[in-house]
Amino acid sequence: MNTIAFLQNINGPEILLIFLVVLLLFGAKRLPELAKSFGKSIREFKKATSDIENDIRTAMDEEPSKPSTKVDSEAKKDTTPKQVESANNEAAKDEAATKEVAKNEKA
Incomplete structure (x- = not known):
């Protein structure tokens, strides 16, 4: 009781x-x-x-819910092309600058 x-x-x-x-x-x-x-x-x-x-x-x-991997993979897909594109642009700019410097040195 x-x-x-x-x-x-x-x-x-x-x-x-x-x-x-x-x-x-x-x-x-x-x-x-x-x-x-x-x-x-x-x-x-x-x-x-x-x-x-x-x-x-x-x-x-x-049980605690597991985070969705679908959302994570979609986010990676969205950012990866942009990052590659910006890296390519930077590399192209660096290459053009290097060529310009080489031309100026020869002249």
Whole structure:
């Protein structure tokens, strides 16, 4: 039985005294409503805690998703031609500059 630590030492007379105080504070007519609302709130609290526990368990049981290689390969395809083209342009410029320098040296 799950008991809260401070409720372990409460015996029959203490429970009777608490019941009488609640009866005097809220009256006999409101006591059933109070008990009903207290029961509903306890039920909702237990449901919420069990839902959270289930969410945590399912999240821990799921395997982490693997990154998509399709997206990576498409990105590589897009950048590779541009990089090759720019490298070719730079090489052509360097070659033209080298030829110009060679012409100037011969003259």
